[in-house]
Amino acid sequence: MILPDPPRLFHQLYERYGPQHWWPAQTMTEMMVGAILVQNTAWTQASKAVGQLACRGLLDFAVLHATPDEELWETIRPAGYFRIKTRRLKALAAFMVSQGPMAQVIHAGNQQLRQQLLSVYGIGKETADSIVCYAAxxxxxxxxxxxxxxxxxxxxxxxxxxxxTMQRMVHATMPADSGQLGEFHALIVRNAKEHCLKRPRCSGCPVASCIEQQKD
Ligand code: SF4
Structure with missing residues (x-):
């Protein structure tokens, strides 16, 4: 096993790609809704569904909670799995409505918020941590x-x-800074789309340490 060096990886990626401006959302509600809609689908499709929710005035947890499922099915259809995602959005909306003001929920300690989110139907670690990092x-x-x-x-x-294990690896070596940790995740996604695909395109990839190891 190679000694992990997340800070070096972060700098290699940042030098190549620069800031990624994640999460692409205007409000915390939009961010959280997007985190559900992007599950198991590409962001291009999820963002169409977010746009349709916005057009219909549904990017509000109280409104979302009161909206009939059938209306949500139609609205979020571009994101795929629209019945399951409607159920998940409704569960998130019910949780948020039950918790009181958004600021109060979002500014709870990160571990408390994470645990609460993990208890909501359809929210796993990746979605919970996305919300904790990018919304909170x-x-x-x-x-x-x-x-x-x-x-x-x-x-x-x-x-x-x-x-x-992977999360601890990064937390143990990177500054406890939400901006930098959020950027790191976004940069990994960017590199995965440009170079580290299922079939990797290593030529021109900024992750020099990986290339060096492959030569060993
Ligand atoms: S496997 Fe290739 S494409 Fe992926 S990070 Fe390493 S050098 Fe880059």
């Missing part, structure tokens, strides 16, 4: 399939590398 601005690193692919190719984890 708390220092949490989001792990996804692209992260695992990259960390495996870097030799930092093997096939059994789990979510918590």
């Amino acid at each position: 601005g708390q220092p949490v690193f989001v792990v996804d399939a692209y992260t695992k692919r990259l960390f495996m190719r870097l030799g930092w984890v093997d096939g059994s590398g789990d979510y918590d």
